[in-house]
Amino acid sequence: MTIQPATGRWFISFSLIWLFVLAMIPIPDNLALFRPGFIALGVIYWCIALPYRFGIFQALLCGLFIDVQLNYPLGCHGLAMSILAYTCLLINHQFRMFALWQQAGVVFLLLLPYHLILLWLLQLTKGVDIGWDYFIPAVTSAAIWPLIFMILRDGRRRFKVT
Amino acid sequence: MGHLMLAIxxxxxxxxxxxxxxxxxYARSTLHAVLSPVQLFVNTPFELADWLDEGTTSRSELLQENALLRDKVMILESQLQRSVALETExxxxxNLLGAVKRSDEKRLVAEVLSVDSDPFSHLVTLNRGRLNGxxxxxxxxxxxGVIGQVVHTSELVCQVLLLTDRVxxxxxxxxxxGxxxxxxxxxxxxxxxxQHVPDTADIIVGDILITSGLGQRFPDGYPVAEVVSIHRDPGKAFADIVLRPIxxxxxxxxxxxxxxxIPSELRADEMNNATANEQEGEL
Incomplete structure (x- = not known):
């Protein structure tokens, strides 16, 4: 396989910046629990769609930015994101064969260990116990996956990101 | 696999x-410097809405508000007169007791950015950063009263952990x-x-808690919280005391x-401004 020259790479960063914006927009406190993990969805998408452009280290960097935004010890989201990216790279061929609703199910399964790792790290480093609420975003993220997938795919095709 | 191991x-x-x-x-504040433009961008529509709101307030409303504020300033100034006397006293x-003098403090007004973070922690972002000291x-x-302390700084913004955060x-x-x-x-x-208050401690509902100055982080004497309920269980070593932040x-x-x-320049500045205004008024 010959490696294609990279084009439209700006769109990857651009989409991730917008996902960060979505992650920061203020919403009422009782809804904040249900906010999907937009950045994790973006990382999953790019690892599946362009595994040779977007990999573990890019995911790690995204994770570090989330750590800064949420005031976690630096590296918590980084670790969870790296593992998430690795699993995506492992299953990306199978993942592309799935229908959208099946993909949503897989996204949910991918996000469970992601949130579990974060919960462990949070308890380990800060000693706070949060409980099952912490897994709610995995459900809402899976629910919004088809939308994110279609938007990012259309963007990728329009700007010929390879 | 090698990459994963390295990343982990x-x-x-x-x-x-x-x-x-x-x-x-240092790494964190560098990353934050990259992230803060995004935060400021998210805040822009809300700031714009505030600005429009201000711009479309009617004259009568403004006059009314102005009158109210004048009254408030009047009352606060009269209280300040007393506090100046008390402070000198x-x-x-x-001095008579030979105790350490209390020093004056410099202040700066900051605004909270309309940016959300983790729903499980109480963290707000302010529009002042290391450039403002x-x-x-x-x-x-x-x-x-006290709302919290700065936990991270970057050039343009800083993050403040609120009193009510779990940590x-x-x-x-x-x-x-006392x-x-x-x-x-x-x-x-x-x-x-x-935390860890013995059952016999003299604390009653309605007591006001102020910063003690221990721990070297918060200066002495600022209101923090009010006691709302006390539950004394003889079977437990400590009383359960619930507070509400002020x-x-x-x-x-x-x-x-x-x-x-850091001694504030505020008073001296105010004096100068006041005299300058008076002079202008006279002219």
Whole structure:
């Protein structure tokens, strides 16, 4: 396989910046629990769609930015994101064969260990116990996956990101 | 696989070194410097809405508000007169006792950015950063009392951990009798608890807790919380004491950053401004 020259790479960063914006927009406190993990969805998408452009280290960097935004010890989201990216790279061929609703199910399964790792790290480093609420975003993220997938795919095709 | 191992090692090393080595804090503020434009961008529509709101207020409303504010300034100024007298008296008494003089404090008004973060922690972002002299551990107040402390700084913005966050504790004393304790956040915006207070301690519902100045982080004497309920169980070693923060944490918009031990230029400036205004008025 010959490696294609990279084009439209700006769109990857651009989409991730917008996902960060979505992650920061203020919403009422009782809804904040249900906010999907937009950045994790973006990382999953790019690892599946362009595994040779977007990999573990890019995911790690995204994770570090989330750590800064949420005031976690630096590296918590980084670790969870790296593992998430690795699993995506492992299953990306199978993942592309799935229908959208099946993909949503897989996204949910991918996000469970992601949130579990974060919960462990949070308890380990800060000693706070949060409980099952912490897994709610995995459900809402899976629910919004088809939308994110279609938007990012259309963007990728329009700007010929390879 | 090799990449994954490397990424995991980097992450674990960072987690371990966070809070131990200054280099991690430096890395964090560098990342934050990249992220802060996004935060400021998210805040823009809300700022714009505020600005439009201000711009479309009617003249009569403005006049009304102005009158109200004038009254308030009048009342506050009259209270200030008394506090100036009290302060000089306090300094004299402290001199007589040979106690350490209380120093004046520099303040700066900051605004809370409309940016959300983790729903499980109480963290707000302010529109002041290291360029304004903000430092890590700096106390933050609103017009009523303490709201928290700065935990991270970058050039343009800083992050403030509120009193009610699960990992925040603040040394306090009861203003009535000086009983000391530590107030800890619970993760609810209107609730804190007092830790390790013996059943027999003289604390009653309605007591006001103020900063004790111990711990070297918050200066002495700022209101923190009010006691709302006490439950004494003879079977337990400590009393359950629930507090409500005095600052309005659920609707903070403008806050004050405090520089303890830096004399404020505010008074001198105000005097100069006042005299300058008077002179202009005379002219």
């Amino acid at each position: 090692s980097i992450s674990l090393a960072l987690i371990w070194a966070d809070g131990r080595y200054a280099i991690v804090e 306090n300094i004299q008494l402290r 903000v430092f890590k551990g700096q106390p933050v107040l609103d017009s009523r 925040h504790s603040i040394p306090v004393r009861v203003s009535r009798n 009983v000391r304790a530590i107030a800890v956040g619970t993760g609810k915006l209107d609730e804190m608890v007092l 600052a309005q944490l659920e609707r903070i918009k403008q806050v004050l950053l405090l520089w303890p031990n």
